[in-house]
């Protein structure tokens with residue numbers, strides 16, 4: 455079932471909300487592709503795309519948190535590092551060590567992981583930022 459963006463997911467900062475929408479799109483694209491082409495390439499491209507986009511998003515989010523003096527900045531950063539490490543560990547299992555074959559079941563497992571990751575990251579963790587984002591200086595701009 456397609457993941458849908460909901461207003462309750464907004465943290466109220468345009469860059470972060472835009473990134474979260476994009477992360478949802480990456481997961482939806484993966485699930486659509488996994489239905490049509492359930493093979494190595496689908497998973498490989500998704501893990502690379504997700505890792506690269508998540509790394510950019512996490513940098514942005516951490517810069518914004520620092521600018522608004524978010525009190526949970528350090529544990530949040532730690533969580534980001536753990537998420538990137540789990541994506542890398544998955545890529546290693548499937549494509550470097552090849553301890554796990556890419557099957558329909560493994561694609562479904564990755565899909566569950568991504569959904570859980572997203573819900574955990576956005577709903578539970580990022581939404582805590584909402585009220586602190588009011589402390590963001592009006593002149594704050596992310597570097598290009």
Ligand SMILES: [Fe+2]
Nearest residue numbers: 515575576580
């Ligand atoms: Fe986030």
